[in-house]
Amino acid sequence: AVVSTQSTGEAPPPPGFRAAPPPGFQPVPDMNNRNNALKEALQRELGASVFVMYHEAVLAFSRNQIDSKHFLQISKKYISPMSYSSLMTELVTLLPNIQKQHELYRDLGRPGDILPCCNCNQIMRTRDVKSHTCS
DSSP states (O other): OOOOOGGGTOOOOOTTOSSOOOTTOOOOTTHHHHHHHHHHHHHHHHOHHHHHHHHHHHHHHHTTSSOHHHHHHHHHHHSOHHHHHHHHHHHHHHOSOHHHHHHHHHHTTOOTTEEEOTTTOOEEEGGGTTTOOOO
């Protein structure tokens, strides 16, 4: 259900978010399309029933119910080695929680195609650096 924010004077959430992103997180370019593409890729990779279970693991990680190492073990169990790196780096950059991004970034071994912003620490793909602005 969509909730109107006009009565409170708050701006609507950016594409790809149901609510405003956490402080400090800036939506990456084309966030909504990238989220949809990642979801579709994971559904193709995992199949419908495993995708539902994997989505629960993503939620558990984002809610601090499991740590990043446990989440990555689950990911390695179900995602093929051929797809793992690209899917995980995209998941890290789309995750709207900078602390959680850093946990995954560290435990993935700091992949070279993603990096932290030197000002706000948000993890992003190298191709997104030019469009990233932070105060």
